[in-house]
Ligand SMILES: Nc1ncnc2c1ncn2[C@@H]1O[C@H](COP(=O)(O)OP(=O)(O)O)[C@@H](O)[C@H]1O
């Protein structure tokens with residue numbers, strides 16, 4: 001282990017004993033045990049080091065220079081109506097987490113069906129303790145990497161969602177993670193359970209209320225999708241340009257369960273997203289992603305798809321647009337277990353580099369232990385397709401406009417997949433504000 | 446309208462067009478036939494301004510102007526339209542967006558204001574109906590996931606909306622079933638006018654049953670080896686290309 005990491009870990013660890021007694025879930029023996037184990041793991045290992053394969057391209061040592069500290073309570077009126085309306089989606093049930101704590105005043109939960117549970121993790125640990133115990137830590141173990149251990153030991157709150165069997169939700173549920181203060185550590189743990197034949201849409205939004213706030217946001221969401229149930233997940237990561245963002249979504253899909261995630265990564269000085277899913281028999285997952293980096297942003301996406309049983313289908317398309325000196329990373333792993341015959345898997349990562357100083361590292365990893373499978377993958381890094389430029393020119397569009405249109409289109413292909421209107425428009429705004437769009441006429445879209 | 450004089454073209458130092466001469470007057474339909482690899486697409490690309498080719502000799506004059514000097518988008522705005530043999534897919538750009546961008550680029554070039562949104566929709570829907578396409582196509586990404594036939598029909602839709610003066614159709618009939626071929630032909634025929642000329646590049650005589658050409662030219666090994674009237678196409682159908690290829694080699 002790197003000694004620097006261990007030293008830093010000890011700075012964070014030194015704070016922990018005083019903090020621990022104030023974290024939610026006091027008196028729950030299983031949670032006490034989990035937190036202690038996770039704390040020990042973190043103390044030993046420190047933050048991940050670039051020597052670890054899964055962190056090869058992403059150096060998190062900058063976090064050591066700062067000591068981010070958790071906010072132990074929610075500050076009243078920390079969020080103005082303007083701040084809120086910038087990110088809260090009106091056509092959803094919206095749960096707001098401010099600096100890592102549930103804010104009832106900012107949340108919109110009226111009209112939620114009585115059988116559906118959407119509440120803070122702190123409250124769930126009191127009123128739904130058994131259900132939480134059976135799920136928290138079951139989709140990801142704190143050995144996965146030390147941010148998971150860190151999150152398990154440190155989490156101050158989060159959201160607990162339970163959709164009962166056969167329930168079809170009329171509106172999406174939004175979890176809005178807002179940070180309002182500099183140097184804060186916002187670390188939340190979320191659990192989402194979708195029971196048999198239920199269908200739901202979950203949107204996670206990450207943002208800050210002030211420009212250029214430096215903070216550390218570290219969220220873990222565990223998702224359990226029961227037989228033949230379906231979850232469509234969206235993530236819009238729009239952290240401040242000085243923020244450190246770590247977010248992991250860990251999914252367990254039962255037989256015939258369907259999971260789709262559309263992940264949009266725009267913010268952060270350093271951002272790392274992990275999406276892992278375990279596929280049982282004939283389960284289907286679609287992982288779509290768009291990461292767009294400018295200036296000196298570093299955006300790292302890791303996905304892992306475990307085909308555990310036969311006949312499961314996975315589709316993955318991640319696209320990156322890197323400008324200035326930005327750096328993107330994509331590591332996509334697909335693991336097909338020995339018994340997972342008839343697996344059908346496609347993985348694609350396409351990158352557009354808009355400047356000579358931009359960089360991307362893309363690494364597909366296929367580990368196939370079954371023999372009767374259909375697995376394909378493709379990776380590209382490059383500039384715009386000249387055939388497409390010419391096609392547009394041949395229709396009267398000048399070269400510059402054609403290039404802008406195609407850059408926009410490269411991103412818009414992913415934006416177009418969003419079926420929640422308000423979110424679609426919000427993400428579109430993010431895309432439009434990123435690149436020179438002379439020639440892209442918003443009114444025509 | 447179009448005058449091609451002794452045009453020679455190379456790709457990577459390999460000569461592909463070896464002295465093409467062709468005169469096209471307003472209102473005429475010219476068919477260019479020839480075996481695979483004879484240079485038909487190369488000629489179409491050269492006329493529309495695709496890069497990657499080297500014009501080593503000759504000239505192309507379009508409406509009295511040097512066509513080869515114009516950037517591709519200017520050719521398009523001046524009325525040259527190529528229906529591609531292999532139209533590209535452009536995920537993220539909807540068909541209707543491209544149609545609007547193309548039409549407005551042309552209007553701007555001619556000093557006209559942007560098309561009114563309602564007029565545009567009426568026009569597009571009318572043309573979509575003419576080509577028996579589903580209106581849903583308008584909102585799908587350009588050619589993305591389209592079948593071969595749908596792509597070709599989409600090219601003709603763009604042509605019908607832009608109303609170009611010189612229409613070059615590069616193997617638009619290849620891969621079309623007979624019903625689609627009839628629809629596409631009707632679309633083309635509806636555009637026929639004394640001011641508009643067509644260059645129909647094709648591999649099969651069948652297209653010419655539906656769109657009657659004024660002239661037929663046979664391209665082989667980068668040269669026009671024979672020109673004639675519509676009856677030449679029938680002769681080709683009967684005898685194949687080999688006797689003409691021999692002719693090209695002899696020349
Ligand atoms: N970009 C290129 N590089 C090298 N050779 C080419 C290129 N484009 C065309 N050719 C060659 O030029 C010849 C004519 O091609 P093309 O114009 O596509 O023929 P056609 O359309 O009549 O089938 C062929 O021999 C082809 O291989």
Ligand SMILES: [Mg+2]
Pocket residue numbers: 485486487530615616
């Ligand atoms: Mg061809």
